[in-house]
Amino acid sequence: xxxxxxxxxxxxxxxxxxxxxxxxxxxxxxxxxxxxxxxxxxxxxxxxxxxxxxxxxxxxxxxxxxxxxxxxxxxxxxxxxxxxxxxxxxxxxxxxxxxxxxxxxxxxxxxxxxxxxxxxxxxxxxxxxxxxxxxxxxxxxxxxxxxxxxxxxxxxxxxxxxxxxxxxxxxxxxxxxxxxxxxxxxxxxxxxxxxxxxxxxxxxxxxxxxxxxxxxxxxxxxxxxxxxxxxxxxxxxxxxxxxxxxxxxxxxxxxxxxxxxxxxxxxxxxxxxxxxxxxxxxxxxxxxxxxxxxxxxxxxxxxxxxxxxxxxxxxxxxxxxxxxxxxxxxxxxxxxxxxxxxxxxxxxxxxxxxxxxxxxxxxxxxxxxxxxxxxxxxxxxxxxxxxxxxxxxxxxxxxxxxxxxxxxxxxxxxxxxxxxxxxxxxxxxxxxxxxxxxxxxxxxxxxxxxxxxxxxxxxxxxxxxxxxxxxxxxxxxxxxxxxxxxxxxxxxxxxxxxxxxxxxxxxxxxxxxxxxxxxxxxxxxxxxxxxxxxxxxxxxxxxxxxxxxxxxxxxxxxxxxxxxxxxxxxxxxxxxxxxxxxxxxx
Amino acid sequence: xxxxxxxxxxxxxxxxxxxxxxxxxxxxxxxxxxxxxxxxxxxxxxxxxxxxxxxxxxxxxxxxxxxxxxxxxxxxxxxxxxxxxxxxxxxxxxxxxxxxxxxxxxxxxxxxxxxxxxxxxxxxxxxxxxxxxxxxxxxxxxxxxxxxxxxxxxxxxxxxxxxxxxxxxxxxxxxxxxxxxxxxxxxxxxxxx
Ligand code: SF4
Ligand code: SF4
Ligand code: SF4
Ligand code: SF4
Numbered sequence: 209x210x211x212x213x214x215x216x217x218x219x220x221x222x223x224x225x226x227x228x229x230x231x232x233x234x235x236x237x238x239x240x241x242x243x244x245x246x247x248x249x250x251x252x253x254x255x256x257x258x259x260x261x262x263x264x265x266x267x268x269x270x271x272x273x274x275x276x277x278x279x280x281x282x283x284x285x286x287x288x289x290x291x292x293x294x295x296x297x298x299x300x301x302x303x304x305x306x307x308x309x310x311x312x313x314x315x316x317x318x319x320x321x322x323x324x325x326x327x328x329x330x331x332x333x334x335x336x337x338x339x340x341x342x343x344x345x346x347x348x349x350x351x352x353x354x355x356x357x358x359x360x361x362x363x364x365x366x367x368x369x370x371x372x373x374x375x376x377x378x379x380x381x382x383x384x385x386x387x388x389x390x391x392x393x394x395x396x397x398x399x400x401x402x403x404x405x406x407x408x409x410x411x412x413x414x415x416x417x418x419x420x421x422x423x424x425x426x427x428x429x430x431x432x433x434x435x436x437x438x439x440x441x442x443x444x445x446x447x448x449x450x451x452x453x454x455x456x457x458x459x460x461x462x463x464x465x466x467x468x469x470x471x472x473x474x475x476x477x478x479x480x481x482x483x484x485x486x487x488x489x490x491x492x493x494x495x496x497x498x499x500x501x502x503x504x505x506x507x508x509x510x511x512x513x514x515x516x517x518x519x520x521x522x523x524x525x526x527x528x529x530x531x532x533x534x535x536x537x538x539x540x541x542x543x544x545x546x547x548x549x550x551x552x553x554x555x556x557x558x559x560x561x562x563x564x565x566x567x568x569x570x571x572x573x574x575x576x577x578x579x580x581x582x583x584x585x586x587x588x589x590x591x592x593x594x595x596x597x598x599x600x601x602x603x604x605x606x607x608x609x610x611x612x613x614x615x616x617x618x619x620x621x622x623x624x625x626x627x628x629x630x631x632x633x634x635x636x637x638x639x640x641x642x643x644x645x646x647x648x649x650x651x652x653x654x655x656x657x658x659x660x661x662x663x664x665x666x667x668x669x670x671x672x673x674x675x676x677x678x679x680x681x682x683x684x685x686x687x688x689x690x691x692x693x694x695x696x697x698x699x700x701x702x703x704x705x706x707x708x709x710x711x712x713x714x715x716x717x718x719x720x721x722x723x724x725x726x727x728x729x730x731x732x733x734x735x736x737x738x739x740x741x742x743x744x745x746x747x748x749x750x751x752x753x754x755x756x757x758x759x760x761x762x763x764x765x766x767x768x769x770x771x772x773x774x775x776x777x778x779x780x781x782x783x784x785x786x787x788x789x790x791x792x793x794x
Numbered sequence: 795x796x797x798x799x800x801x802x803x804x805x806x807x808x809x810x811x812x813x814x815x816x817x818x819x820x821x822x823x824x825x826x827x828x829x830x831x832x833x834x835x836x837x838x839x840x841x842x843x844x845x846x847x848x849x850x851x852x853x854x855x856x857x858x859x860x861x862x863x864x865x866x867x868x869x870x871x872x873x874x875x876x877x878x879x880x881x882x883x884x885x886x887x888x889x890x891x892x893x894x895x896x897x898x899x900x901x902x903x904x905x906x907x908x909x910x911x912x913x914x915x916x917x918x919x920x921x922x923x924x925x926x927x928x929x930x931x932x933x934x935x936x937x938x939x940x941x942x943x944x945x946x947x948x949x950x951x952x953x954x955x956x957x958x959x960x961x962x963x964x965x966x967x968x969x970x971x972x973x974x975x976x977x978x979x980x981x982x983x984x985x986x987x
Contacts, residue, residue, distance in 0.1 A: 491887060533889035534832065570836045599841030599887055613837035613846075613855065620840070620847055 221348050226257040226282030227340065228273060229318075230264035230289035236323040241333045249340060254348055257282055264289055270302055277306035284347045288316035288340045309352030311711065311777055316343035338790045345789035349782045353711035356755055360454035360671075360705055361473035363387060364698050367446055367643070370398025371684055372676025373478035374432060375691035376698070381437035383699045388470050390460050391442045396429055398480050400684055404506055407551030408582040441468065449475070449646050450734075452756030453671035454707060474671040474698040477657060478691065479643060481634040481677035484530025484538065492529065492630055493601040498608055499628045501529075502548055511556050513626055515606070519560055520626035524610045525549045525567040526598045531633030531681075532570065540654060542633030542681040546573045549631040550586050557589050566592045566623060568612050576685075594621065601628050634681035647672050648733060656680045662693075670759075673697050712760035712777045716751050721772030723749020727764035733757045736764060813864040820904065821861055827900030832890045833858050839884035839894045845877050852877040854884055854894050861901065870905040876912045878902075909970035916967060923958040926951035 227249050231237050242260055250258050257276060261269045264287065276282045285308075287299055292315040300310035318336040326332035364380055366373045369391030377387045395401055432438055441460055447467075448459040458470045486494040486501060493499050497515045505511065513520050527549055531542040546569070553565045567586075572593070574583040587593060596615040601608050607624045614621050636655035644651050649672065650658040659679040675694035676687040701707070714735070728736045728751065735757035740749050751773065762775045774780055821827035833855075840846045840855040852874050860869045869875065875898065884894035902912065912918075921930060926949055936946040958964070 528889075532834065534891050535889050570834065595837075596841065597836035597838045597889065599838045611841055613841040613853075615835075615837045615855070618853060618856065619850055 221254065223254050223284050223348055224256040224280075224282050225252075225254050225284040225286060225344060225347050226259070226273070226276055227252075227255055227286045227288065227344060228259050228261060228264060229340070230261045230269075230287065232290060232319055232323075233263050236318065236336075239323045239326055239329055239332045240318060240336045241329060245333065245337050245340065248337060249344070252341070252344055254284075255344060265295075274302055274306040277303065277308050283308065284312050284314075284350065286314045286316060286340070286343045286347050288318050288336070288343065290319045291317050291321075309354070311353040312347075312350055314343040314347040314350065316340045341789040341792065342786040345785040346782045349779065349785055350777070353776055355709040355711040357706050357708050358454050358756060360702060360707060361456075361471055362702055362705070363472050364474045364476060364702065365390065365446070365456065365458050365470055365472040366476045366478060368398070368477065368479035368676070368678065369393075369396040369440070369442065370478060370480045370676060370687070371400040372480070372678075372687040372691040372694075373398075373476070374429075375688050376476045376478060376675055376695045377438045378432070378435070379692055379695035380699060380702075381435050383695075383703075384437070385699060385702050386437050386439070387476075388439045388441060388460070388472065390444050390446055391440070392445050394443050396432065396440065396442065399483070399503075402503065402506065405551065405555070406684055407547055408578045410551075444468075446643075452754070453669065453701075453709075455756060456671070474673070474701050475647065476694050476698055477643060477647065477649070477672065477674040477678055478676045478694075479640060479678045480637055481656070481681060482637040484536065484632040484635055486529055486630050486632055488536060489529065491600045492526065492598070493603060493608065493628070494630065496601075496603050496608060496628075498626065499601060499630065501630045501632045502545065502552060503632070505552055505629050511559060511627070518626070520556075520563055522564045522623065522625045523553070523556055523566070523627045523629065524598070524608075524623060524625045525553055525565070525629045525631060526601075526610075527567065527569045527572075527631045528597065529630040529632045530635070538633055538635050538654065540633075540681065541573060543573065543686075544681065544683040545631035545633055547579050547582065547683070549629065550574070550583055550591075552629065553591050554582075554586050554589060557586075557591055561590075564592070565590075566594055566610075566625075568594050568596060568598045568610070570595070570597050596621075601625075634677060637678075640678060649674070652680070654680075669701070671698075671701055709755060710760060712775065713755055713758045714753050714760065714762075714764050714773050714775050716753055716773050717771060718748075718750050720770050721750045721768075722770065723751065724770070724772075725751070726769065727751060727767045727773055730763045730767045731758075732761070732763070733759055735759075812867060814866040815864050817864045817866040817869075818862055820866075821897070821900055824900040824904055826893065826896035826903075829890070829892045830858065830861060830897055833862070833888075833892045834890055835859060836889060838887050838889060839892075842883045842887045844881060844883065845879055849877070854878070854898065857901070858892070858894070858897070869901065870908055870910050873913060875901050875905060907966060907970065911967055911970070919958065919963060919967075923955050924951050925949050926954040 229242060229246060231242055236242065246258050246260050249255060263269065273285060277285070285299070285303060289295070296315050299313050299315065303310045303313050316339045318339055322332055322336050322339060326335065363386040366376050366387050366389045369389050373389055374396055377389045380387045433440060441462065444460050444462040446458055447461045449456055451457050454473045456472050456475055458472065460468045460470060483501065483503060486492055498513050500508065500514065508514065511520065512518060527546060530536045531538050531540060531545065533539070549567060553567055556563055557565050572583055574580045594612065594614050596613040598610055598612040600611045602611070604624070607626065608628050610623045610625050610628060612621050613619070640655060640657065641651060644657055648670065652658045657674045657678050673694040675690040676682070679690065682690070723738060725738045728738060735754045737752050738749060739752045740747050760775050762778055764773045765775050765780070771780065818830055821830050835855060837855045840853050843854050845852045846854065857869065857875065878895065878898040880895055882895045885896070888894055905911070918928070922928060925931065931947065931949050939946055
C-alpha cells in the first residue's frame with residue numbers, strides 16, 4: 209500500500225471475509241454449477257464463511273448476514289449474485305445497520321455478466337469463479353471510507369423559462385426555496401406563451417380556462433413576477449458554470465452585456481425543444497403563403513387564408529412533418545402534434561361548417577385521457593381523416609394541390625386546397641449539446657438530454673435535473689409533470705442543507721506527483737488543477753483535486769505513469785490483486 | 795395453388811398463399827433491398843410514383859407490404875414488379891430512406907433468378923448482344939442518314955457481346971430455378987451460406 213510518503217508498505221490484512229453466493233431463485237443454476245464454486249472459495253485465505261442462498265433478497269437471508277456481522281464472525285462481505293446497480297445500495301445499508309462501514313462490501317456480478325450471457329456450463333462456472341475470486345481479492349484490501357460532508361447552497365438556478373422552468377420555480381418557491389430563472393427571450397412562457405388554445409380542454413396555453421387571445425400579462429406570469437422567491441432574468445443566457453453539487457457558480461449575461469454571478473446548490477435544465485423547420489422538406493411547398501405550420505395557424509385571424517384573407521373552402525392538415533422520419537433526422541414521434549392538429553381542425557369546422565377539412569395521417573396518436581374521445585368527436589363533426597402520408601404539395605393557380613395516397617382505398621388523391629397546415633414536430637434546440645457538455649449531462653441519440661427511466665436509480669446525484677421538452681418532445685401537461693418531479697428532487701436536495709459526498713474520489717500522492725499534468729486534460733469533470741507550492745525553499749509542482757467535482761471515474765489514475773494519483777476503493781494494489789486472482793483461477 | 799385461384803380470393807390465408815416469413819430477409823440480403831424493414835407503410839412512395847398515377851395496380855407501397863407479408867410466389871411471379879420506371883422519385887420522397895427503386899430492382903433480381911424474368915428479357919438481351927443497341931440498324935437507317943448528310947454508321951457489337959457474356963445473365967436465365975417454391979428458396983439460401 210502506498211503511504212502518504214509514496215512508499216510501498218506491505219499489507220497483511222487481518223480480515224474475516226464472508227462470501228454469500230445467491231443463485232437468484234435457482235435461476236443461475238441452469239448455467240453455473242454453484243456447489244464446486246462454494247467448495248473452492250472455502251479455501252481462500254481470510255475467507256471464514258461461505259454460504260449459498262437461493263434468494264438473498266429475502267428478509268431472513270439478509271438478516272443472517274447481519275447476524276454474522278453482529279456476532280463478529282465476518283467483517284468483510286462479498287455477495288455474488290445480481291447486478292450492483294440494483295443491489296449494491298441495499299447491501300451497503302445492511303452493513304451499516306449491522307454496524308459495519310458500507311465500503312467493506314464487495315459485489316460480484318455473476319448474473320448479467322455471467323449466467324445470463326453464457327450457455328456453456330463449464331466455462332460459465334469457471335468465469336463465475338474468477339469473478340468471485342476477484343471480489344474476494346479486492347475485499348481483503350478494502351478499508352472503511354467516509355465521504356466528506358459539504359454544504360448545499362439553499363437556492364436553485366433554472367435554465368429556460370418556458371412552462372417547465374416556470375413550474376419548477378413556482379414549486380421551489382412554494383417550498384420556500386429561492387430560484388433564479390434565466391430566459392433567453394424577453395418573455396417567459398416559451399412556446400406555450402404563444403398558444404391561444406390547447407386541447408382537449410380548450411384553455412389558453414399558459415394559464416387559465418379562457419380563450420383570451422393576445423393577453424399580455426396572464427395570471428400565471430403575474431404570480432411569477434410578484435413572487436419574492438423567484439428572480440426572473442429575461443433576455444439573459446448562462447455563459448459559464450463551474451462547481452459541483454451543492455455549490456455551483458454560474459455566470460449569466462444579459463443582452464446588454466451585464467454580467468451577474470449566481471451561487472446555487474442545484475441546477476434545473478428546462479431549455480425546451482424547437483419546432484421543425486418545414487423548409488427542410490421542400491416537397492411540402494412551405495414557401496407558399498398558404499402553407500402554414502400549426503403554430504402559424506394559431507395566429508391567423510379566424511383561420512383565413514394569408515394570401516387573400518378569404519375563408520378557406522378546403523383545408524388539408526399534414527401530420528408528422530419532420531417527425532417519424534429517418535430522413536429528417538427525427539425518428540421519434542413528437543407526441544403532441546396529432547392532438548393539436550385535431551383540435552385546430554375542429555375549430556375550423558366549428559367556425560366554418562361548410563369547409564372541407566382533411567387530416568392526412570400515418571397513425572393517429574391520441575393517447576392519454578380524453579384524447580381518443582376528442583378524436584372520435586372530430587370524426588363525428590365531419591372531418592375527413594385520410595390514412596397515408598402526403599407526397600407533395602404544389603401550387604396550381606391560387607390553389608394548392610395536395611397529392612397523397614389514400615391507403616385504405618389504394619388510390620391517389622389530388623385535392624385542391626385553399627390552406628395547407630403542417631403539423632411540425634419537435635427537435636432539440638440549438639445549444640442543448642453545449643449546455644449538456646458544460647454540465648456533464650448525457651445526450652440521447654437524437655440530441656435531447658438523456659431521459660433516464662425513473663424506475664432505475666440514477667447513479668450519481670450531481671444536483672442537476674432536467675424537465676420538459678429538453679428531455680424529448682412532450683405536451684404542456686407532461687412538461688409540468690416533469691417540472692414537478694424535478695422541483696421535488698431539487699427541493700429534497702436543498703432541504704438537506706448538507707450532504708455527504710461519496711468517498712470514492714481520486715487522491716493525489718504528492719510525493720510521487722511531479723506536476724507533469726498528464727492527468728489534467730483527460731479528467732472530464734475538470735476536477736484537477738496544477739498548482740505550485742514552496743517546499744523547503746524550492747518550488748514543488750503538484751496536482752490539486754476538487755473533491756466535489758471528482759466523480760471517482762479513475763481516468764486520472766490510469767493516465768498517471770508515476771502512481772501520483774489513485775482512486776480510493778479502487779487502489780492500485782486492489783486492482784493488481786484482482787488481476788492476480790483472475791489469472792490464478794484461469 | 796395456382797395464381798388464378800388466388801386472384802379470385804381476397805383472403806390472405808397463409809396456407810393458401812404459402813406465406814414465407816423469410817422472404818423479407820432474402821430481400822434484405824440482396825443489394826438494393828437492405829432497407830426493406832425500415833418501411834413504415836406511409837404510402838408516400840405510391841403518392842409520388844408516376845406509374846401508380848396512371849395504373850393503380852402498380853403500387854410500390856403495396857409491393858413492399860407483400861414482401862413484408864412473405865407473399866413470395868405472388869410477388870416474384872407478378873408482372874407488376876416490372877412496371878417500375880426507375881424514375882427514383884420514391885427514393886427522393888421516402889421519409890425512411892427505404893430506397894424503393896433499388897428495392898424494386900432487388901426484387902426483380904430475385905425474380906429473374908427464380909425463373910420469372912422481365913417480359914421479353916431474353917429477346918432484348920439477344921438484340922443488345924448482337925447489335926449493341928436496343929433497336930437493330932438496317933439499311934433504311936443509313937439511307938435516312940445519307941439524305942441528312944450524316945455519315946453512315948455500322949454495328950460493332952463485339953465489345954458488347956463480350957460484356958453481355960461476362961455478366962452471366964444468359965446462364966442465369968438458362969439455369970433459372972423454376973418454379974418458385976419455398977423449398978427451393980430454402981435450398982438456395984442454404985447453398986449460399
Ligand atoms: S403526434 Fe401524431 S403528428 Fe405528431 S409525430 Fe406523432 S404521430 Fe405524427
Ligand atoms: S477520478 Fe475521474 S473525475 Fe476524479 S479527478 Fe480523476 S479523472 Fe477526474
Ligand atoms: S422508381 Fe419506380 S416505384 Fe419509384 S416512383 Fe419511380 S416508377 Fe414508382
Ligand atoms: S415511402 Fe418509404 S416508408 Fe413510406 S411506404 Fe414507401 S417505402 Fe415505406
